[in-house]
Amino acid sequence: MRTYNVAILGATGAVGTRLVQQLEQSTIPVASVKLLASARSAGKKATFKGEEVTIEEATPEAFVGIDIVLASAGGSVSKRLLPEAVKRGAVCIDNTSAFRMDPEVPLVVPEVNPEQLKKHHGIIANPNCSTIQMVVALKPVFEKFGIEQVIVSTYQAASGAGQSALNEFFQESRDYLDDKEMSAEILPTASDKKHYPLAFNLLPQIDVFEDEGYTHEEWKMIHETKKILLNDMNATDLKVTATCVRVPVPISHGESVYVQVKDKKATAQDIRAAIAEGEGIVLQDDPSQQIYPQPLNAVGTRETYVGRIRPDQENAGAFNMWVVSDNLLKGAAWNTVEIAERLVSEDLVHPQ
């Protein structure tokens, strides 16, 4: 059996530690694991399948002999180092936004557009967390009924902004309950000027602002959805708009998704049946038993949960639904490792 040398770039973060876990639990025959991080973390110890691994500094030379790179160390690190890894013969699955809109780079959710994996030139991009769970839920609807328009409002967890944001959010929560003043230095987004508490609050800003008042997170949901479903980031036959809000939840994003399908005869029961059979989806939709997706129940799992499927009673072919998934797993680490599993099983790690 062929085995693979795997490097994890950015192994110490909220997603990085989960990349290690997901790789441990994966079907990939791992020959060796290299954990790479900044010079600051080099020398620290971690474990892989019970064995101690010393974290090494991420340099171009560190990729010599590596077959698969799982990257989650920030966009600028990926831009600098992944081409070096590719030069040295590795295939890179990148969890940052660095290459997502590059037309030469496949943007892949294995349940949705696995055929794109065959076109890779060394780098495969993992979509944004909020996009992944939405396209998993929409895929069976898209296939069976066609989709004209998507209007999404997100309820995104603190961990989407990284481990330090999650720590800050917990500290704020404690301070608020102890009647102390909350202090914010990271959220809504570390790179922006002002910072606000998330605890017991809502922050309608994820990432920085761009044109026409949209945040970069909203821009990503719009254009990544088009690239994944239609292989064209500017496709005009699928309309998408988004409002992204950070909510005081540690892990797992919620999404209120309004979808207008092409087949105006589709009923809520049709949509529910299609979603129930969708890959990677667990249908949780029984109002009579108060069954619906909740973030607390999704934490630590790989699935996307869908419920609250209802017809817009005044628009034929339009439906509301509620989608929840662990943003660090299906939204990041698991989707990345799942891509790696597919590359291995389809022998696409080193295409001829």
Added chain:
Amino acid sequence: MRTYNVAILGATGAVGTRLVQQLEQSTIPVASVKLLASARSAGKKATFKGEEVTIEEATPEAFVGIDIVLASAGGSVSKRLLPEAVKRGAVCIDNTSAFRMDPEVPLVVPEVNPEQLKKHHGIIANPNCSTIQMVVALKPVFEKFGIEQVIVSTYQAASGAGQSALNEFFQESRDYLDDKEMSAEILPTASDKKHYPLAFNLLPQIDVFEDEGYTHEEWKMIHETKKILLNDMNATDLKVTATCVRVPVPISHGESVYVQVKDKKATAQDIRAAIAEGEGIVLQDDPSQQIYPQPLNAVGTRETYVGRIRPDQENAGAFNMWVVSDNLLKGAAWNTVEIAERLVSEDLVHPQ
């Protein structure tokens, strides 16, 4: 100057205590205040403008001599007692859903449809909290550009389910941070079978489930919006759909509102200018300075805050916006007292 004897029914709850505060701060010339509650609370003390008031049991006879009743003691109490108060000559402003859909009962947000006050027969209904802030934000858009369709996703605070739900939510938050098991007995809704923790979670159920998988809260947003804006709870020329979600925030609801206007030439700047001039609205919409509405900033204020106004880049005349207001004040106590102020200033307390 004419003065008024005012009774507050349900004076001890999350809204009731704020009814007392808002009445203290109002322009109404109050001759006397009577605080009414269940037999269980009778005999307890409260204060009004610094003077001690003994809480009395709410009975039909308690309304003798009362001019204005502000009611927030639950739907069944309102159904039973408000007709008794009307019989005894009082005008009642009811914060429950008991009479909202009665075609004979005006459902009023003073900034939106004050003309309906003239038609009252003794009872005026205060709309649902999530409806009020949305129609305040939509009113100037409706007036200037017409509205075809509204798609709203709510982010509703724990206090909307009452003081005991708020207490439960804080206890859950403490337990979670202390690594203790959370126990839920009230939320998502006291009258339903199952209860789930709200702390660090999202509950896509507010009130009980009704037809086609909609909750009663969603039903209320749809039909109350039509009644307030078009004076017809089943109006077909304004389409409304809603997804209502409880979020781990103590006070102030957020709403992601997608609105399709009739005037397809309207720009985001036009919408922003109209909203900026809207009654009861504070525009907070400057992405360059990270200015947008946040629940923590709205607590204790009477205004509705609107920001994140953006065009749907693929649909002419469609816009996203983000609306926040204190659900206990504008969403409940302040709207109720504001209605009473209008009745007084327009001499409609005892119409001829």
